[in-house]
């Protein structure tokens with residue numbers, strides 16, 4: 239058994255779900271600058287590809303196949319399809335130990351793949367408030383979003399969510415705030431309440447959070463407590479094993495942590511591929527020697 243598998247087993251054997259959350263407070267709707275009636279965001283494939291958030295055209299099919307493999311167990315736990323429904327399983331955080339491992343890429347591509355599922359609506363949230371790449375590339379860096387909803391407890395977060403030209407996929411930008419305030423806000427109990435609200439408002443909704451690196455920020459460990467599932471992106475031949483283990487330690491006790499090995503050069507026919515590993519499913523293992 240590899241060190242990572244041991245680490246995951248320890249995580250799974252460890253502790254139970256996060257503590258009970260506070261009930262939601264009454265909310266105010268329609269803030270003055272609400273983009274409620276704003277047009278749908280166009281997810282321009284060319285722009286997203288040049289920003290490195292979509293794979294090259296020729297890799298799209300292979301990647302789509304890999305994302306199907308990744309999403310199925312996540313969806314199963316989120317909605318209780320064939321397995322027990324996981325508490326807060328519809329809140330999925332895309333994490334990584336360090337910067338540049340592929341969180342934003344994975345968050346977007348997973349969200350697009352999830353949006354193709356029947357009877358599911360997907361909300362992609364830019365929770366990487368220090369480096370809101372998704373918001374920036376989509377031209378929404380100046381728009382109110384997550385931080386504004388956290389800042390003003392009475393604000394209805396639904397009014398800040400933007401629809402996109404992809405049916406079933408919507409987006410919540412990171413929003414505006416000072417960096418110091420952002421950290422506090424994400425770590426606050428308001429964030430836990432907001433996560434709950436997002437689920438309560440739309441039971442068929444799966445929320446995918448892009449997030450900051452676990453070892454370089456404190457807000458990502460706070461976000462980890464809010465979600466029911468965590469996908470840790472591990473960049474092949476890049477993330478040193480002790481670094482990954484330190485990151486997994488931060489997540490110790492979380493009920494569902496999965497690993498995705500990203501950007502592993504696999505065969506002559508596919509340039510990049512993902513490998514999915516989950517502590518509760520030991521038939522699928524991270525590729526040995528790379529994590």
Ligand SMILES: Nc1ncnc2c1ncn2[C@@H]1O[C@H](COP(=O)(O)OP(=O)(O)OP(=O)(O)O)[C@@H](O)[C@H]1O
Pocket residue numbers: 289290291292293334336337338339340341342343344366369371450451500501510
């Ligand atoms: N599977 C993949 N195939 C091809 N390129 C990828 C893949 N995953 C990530 N990349 C590339 O790797 C780089 C880093 O990815 P990304 O920006 O998603 O990382 P990140 O973890 O969000 O980084 P940060 O912590 O700085 O926000 C980008 O240039 C992206 O295009």
Ligand SMILES: [Mg+2]
Pocket residue numbers: 341342343366371448
């Ligand atoms: Mg990112």
